[in-house]
Amino acid sequence: MFTASHHAAWRHVLSLSRLREGENVIVLGAQAGRNQYKSIAVQVARELGGEPAYLEVENPNRLPKSAIPALRSADLLIDLSHAHDPLIRQLGQDGVRTLTVLEPPEILERMLPQQSDKARVDSAQKCIKAARKMRVTSAAGTDFEVALGELKGNSQYGFADDPGHWDQWPGAFVTTYSNDGSAQGQVVIDEGDILFPQKEYVRSPIKLLIEDGYIKAIEGGVDAKLLKATLESYNNPEVFAVSHLGWGLSRNCRWDALSYYNKQDVEGQDGRGFYGNFLFSTGPNLSGGGSRRAPLHLDIPLMGCSTFLDGVPMVVDGVVIPEDQRV
Template sequence: MLQEIIEPAWLDAFEAVLGRCALQKGDTVAILAETQSRPILPLLARLAAQRLGAQVFTLTLPSVVGRAGPPTRSTGASDAIQQIKPVIHALAASTLVVDCTVEGLMHAPELPAILKGGTRVIYISNEHPEALVRLMPDDATEARVKDHIKRLRAAKAMTVSSPAGTNLRISLEGAVAGGNWGFTTRPGTLTHWPGGIALAFPAAGSVNGTLVLASGDVNLTFKRYVESAITLTIENDYVTAIEGAGLDAQLMRSYIEAWGDREAYAVSHVGYGLCDAARWDSMALYDKRDFNGTELRAFAGNFLYSTGANEVAGRYTLGHFDLPMRHCTVQLDGATVVDHGRVVD
């Protein structure tokens, strides 16, 4: 799939997902885009919303370019709104916001004010439409994610181990747990498509141990499969050592150091993927510009460790790594929920 022109299957998929968001005739839909958005995504969103009889308008904001410092990737925090109050008011007053920004509004500072207006937000991940069609939300994924969110919220501790040497101890007391399944019908909530993830943002001082990235694990900030082992030592949330002889460890050390920010070394969130349709090997089949990586965050049985901003712990930074890992065993209060990379339902 090389050409981003309108295909009937893509438009049908967008219509189905907006329909799952309970969009009805006469509802108001705000499509949020920026100048660097993938053009086909807001176009498909507009046509799909019009098919469903909604009143649609599009806000296209200037992308922030020319920022000093390291390139930012996979932050989940679009900075396109720039606290412009009329934009926030327009989004908050809409029935549904279709977020087609590059990074999405998940961690954007304006999101609380937008959701407070009672709207609901669906972030269309900045993927090629072919990937979105493959990863349509379904009832089974919704039920599975909701079940695992309940497990995370009820648990006091998570432990993670792997044959490669990972041995993490994570306190979930004071954590904020959640997840998504690719659509939302409840006012004041946000989801993203593709979905299929359950995760937790730990409170400060909750994570200790060793994290070993083995061959085939993924650094999504770099959109790169790990080829040589990287060992991270984590003490009271912070990565205190990045060990490894290969290029992968060198790249990680270089990028995280470039921020000059201690918070870039801290834990952001931990969780695991629950989407059976998502594939670990899919990144090998796309050019980097066509791939945002939500599929690799969601593939069933991966353990996802992320560094960077964590509002629950009071930490804010643009430095960020998303690290989906295979073959891990995840336990909640001693009960296994992922067994060597396979989800236990």
């Protein structure tokens, strides 16, 4: 049973997601998942005039044929399972809006998205689209450069309003993918920066030496050794590739949030969306329109970085600079 304020939060986010009278809504859960929002998602979708149904599958990363007609019928998919089946991307191409919801209730409410978040994220994505070079530096030693323009980026702002848009409540940030093979330099993951999916704060700096789009060496103490062991365990060079890059624009994120939860109870949108972070990542580039598959994807938000597009500052020492991206 959820509080009235939590119920109001669902109404707010499904309204921002433009849930209209008569729309088909599929709420997707996984058999082994907690699916804690299945009732409230269905209830609020019905209150707003939608035609909701709850669908639970054994493995959301391999959706069964029997589930496909229902999923294809959706106007809005509310995904409580974080499905990674390729069908989800296909549904997006066919216009289905997807809203993923995983975080605990108090994080959903604290980071409640607003319409204005979309405008700020759109402004940032416009800058990315126009740029041909991204450079990132930090006092910890990051000095890293990539070429842009061949692949597309993704925007998240916490609701799924436009046809085909995939989003997650909560979190506002922009990403893009570098031109294949263009990433050069070093990224220093400093003390207190975060590794996902490990959901761990780094305790000793990790230096990533990057050449021609791939991590070529990993230097540092125990955290560097653990990261190296993880990447090497896949015996697949593509896990060392640079994946999406961008910066956080969420209001009301808490960098320390992860330290208060058991790992299975939290997803980590506080870190990914943290206002003024640099979000570095490794592995695939499929969702940018590239062809690289990889069996592992790491998201690594870094604090206190400076990010420049064609020399124009977007973030300086963790502070968002352009007026139309600022809170």
